[in-house]
Amino acid sequence: MTAPNGLSVRLSRIGAASVLTAAAVAVPTLLPGAAQQAGAATLAAKALGVAASKKGSPYQWGATGPSRFDCSGLTLYSFKQAGKKLPRTAAAQYGSTTHISASARRVGDLVFFHTGSSSSSVYHVGIYAGSGRIWHAPKTGARVRLEHIWTRSVWYGRV
Known part of the structure; x- marks a missing residue:
């Protein structure tokens, strides 16, 4: 009409x-979880961006930034800058995350390297960057870098 x-x-x-x-x-x-998921994705993306911005920063055991890092110091610093507090060590960070499968991993999730079946066997952590790569502070004498995950002995956690 x-x-x-x-x-x-x-x-x-x-x-x-x-x-x-x-x-x-x-x-x-x-979809009550939709807003929460969007917030988590934004947090993870910010943390990943912070970690990437630290490319080339030297590794120093026990350092938490802003110019030198150990592995968990880089993840702690990156998420703190994004607005989320994490515990200090890789094992404690693993304990504070929501554990997820490799198939559920997303960019910005934490990748935990381990030698055994308990959380106390976690010895290293990085931030998942997609395509099987992480941003991390590898070891003494190295610098923060993007690198392929080199082992299957990893667990994933979502902040």
């Missing part, structure tokens, strides 16, 4: 706007 002065066009625009508004209100209610 066509009304004078384009009234049907205005009504259809109002109807579309109402539908979009209703969807914006309803979707977070229907």
